Amino acid sequence: MARARQERAEITRQAILDGAAIAFDRAGFGSTSLSDVVKHAGVTKGALYFHFPSKEALARTLMEEQFQVAEGVPAIVDPGLQTAIDLSHQMAHGLRTNVRIRAAIRLVVEFGSFTDPDPTPYNAWIETSFSCLKPAQDRGDVLPHLDARDLATYLIASFTGVQVTSHVRTTREDLHTRVTDLWNFLLPGITPAPRIPLFDPAGSPECRAALGLPAPDSSSVPVG
Incomplete structure (x- = not known):
């Protein structure tokens, strides 16, 4: 019975997060009320308050979920420049297909841009990117005079x-096209010219297959 109660509680909690994501994605933090969340979640206010004491607690939980995109990075044996490229496309895919990630990113932008800005989510993503770029620099894929954290x-x-x-x-x-453009413009400035062809700005074949993306055309490959 205890396990059944826990399972029901988790189902309710996820429903609340789904409802909050829909509301925040549509209207942002300031214009969303807890009544909006309850309506989209299909739960009572009592159930909402049981799991989350405030609207801000809901928002913070959703913002933390965006980092699920990068959870596999520590498990990669040799993270590097292509890892960073693939992560950018994975986040792009999440923004296009997952309302909880869209809501999380909208909240990050809102919380980081206005009154009492919070840099924590940005700093976390910078650290994730650094964990890919520093090994890339150590193996000669990023120019040695560049500061990897910058x-x-x-x-x-x-x-x-x-x-x-x-x-x-x-x-x-x-x-995805704009992210590919980002890397096409960036790679010639950060990578030794002979090594540029080793990297695919449109994502590795494995990344594209996992995300259901088409193979890139020849224009996505930077000139070395």
Whole structure:
């Protein structure tokens, strides 16, 4: 019976997070009420308060979920430059297909841009990117005079701008194309020319297969 109660509680908790994601994705943090969350989740306010004491607690939980995209990085034997490229496409895919990731990123932008900004999510993504770029630099895939942490910071800032612009202009329909553009422009400035052809700005074949993306055309391959 205890296990059954735990399972029901977890189902309710996930329903609340799903409802909150829909509400935050549509209206943002400031314009979303707990009544909106309850309506989308199909639960009572009592159930909501049992799991989450406030709207901010709901938002914080959703923001933490975005990092599930990068959970596999520590398990990769040799993370590197292609890992960073693939992660950017995995996040792009999540933004296009997963309302909880979309809500999380919207909340990160809102919480990091206005009153009392919170840099924590950005810092976490910078560290994840650094964990790929520093090994890449150590093996000669990133130019030795570059600061790998500064490069990671620039990459996250660039991706943030790219995805926001894509959302405004095309509701992210062109996001993978714009992320590929980002890498096409970035690689010649950070990677020794003879090594540029080793990396696929459109994502590795394994990444594209996992995400259901088409094979890139020849224009996605940078000139070395």
